[in-house]
Amino acid sequence: MHGVDMMVTHHDAWDEIYGLREACIEKLAEYGISHYYNHLPLDDCNFGTNDSLLKKLNLEIVKRTHEWEGLYFGRVAEYKREIEFSEFVRNIENLLEEPVKSWQFNDKKLKRVGLVCGNGGTTACLKEVVENDCNVYITGECNLYTIQYAKFKGINLIIGSHTFTEVFGIESLAMKLKEKIEGLEVVKLNEEHYEANI
Secondary structure, eight states, X not given: OXXXXXXXXXXXXXTTSTTHHHHHHHHHHHHTOEEEEOXXXXXXXXXXXXXXXXXXXXXXXXXXXXXXXXXXXXXXXXXXXXXXHHHHHHHXXXXXXXXXXXXXXXXXXXXXXXXXXXXXXXXXXXXXXXXXXXXXXXXXXXXXXHHHHHHHHTOXXXXXXXXXXXXHHHHHHHHHHHHHSTTOOOOOOOOOOGGGGO
């Protein structure tokens, strides 16, 4: 397991993947590896999942959105200049190193972007982005209702993968730990890009 002592992830195994959490705990114990995960606070903080992805796309964050129990798991950001939707899609695919799914439901150039990394596929998430006058919404999961609502409201939609829309926040967290802990070595554990094909 790459000789690691601790694994840092965004969240624990989901309850919906029945039995996986227990299997993971057993495997970590077998190898003597600690596991630290940080979900909503990492979504909210200024070096977390949302902010890290937006900064890599050279967007300026203008508003924290999607409040849950005092923390915010979404963002609205803007470009200084408008860009074409097709260029924006290419930029995201290059950054995520995987194909994304995209729907262009208006022909305006993009300037204002709404984002919820990971699972922001609910129509409630998209509704808040629409209310903030965004040209496009980016998230890591969707369903039929997400697409239909985006089409109904005329907002462009980009769906990456849950994992790779969030990964830059974990990398930022790991680099902050490295700055604080002398001699700490950070090893990236590569994950498959299987979500992009679903």
